[in-house]
Amino acid sequence: MGDICQSYIGLTYKPEHINDNGILVLRSSNIKNGKLDFNDQVRVKLNINDKYFVKNKDVLICVRNGSKKLLGKSAYLDNLNEPMTFGAFMAICRSNKFSKWIYLWTQSKHYAEQIEKISSTVSINQLTQKTLLSFKIPILQSHDEMQKIIEKAELYEQKIEIHTKVINESQRKKEAILAKYL
16 A cells, blocks of 8 residues: 555644634544544644645545444545544545545455454554555556446445435434324
């Protein structure tokens, strides 16, 4: 992975830096099903180095967590609408050509297997930069072929999102009718 991207560990901050009017800090709780979720927000006010600001096309990865289950979860960042940074238990992978490919790979069983292998050999649930950048990620010789795979995966992501909304709405309606009559 180190051959195709740069990676940085996130920002450290102190409780006194937390400020409702500060910069949003992305943490593992902000990743839900590969997307950003802003229900749990922490904002900080302090001087932040440019490399700690996330950019569109970054891949955000949880690299330290008390739960093995959360280690390695990731989100593809796009349509960012305000300046954001990321916390010390997170990393970003930044690539000029392969960002979406990296993100999709972090959703694969091969990535999960590498995470499991690492987490079973250490007592602290963490992916060091050295470990993260040493991961083997398949890169096809044909960039066009990779793009076709990305487009197909994005189509399925859209279908999953649509169906998930329908399921969630149906569940909500079922609960409402049961609450009303039972």
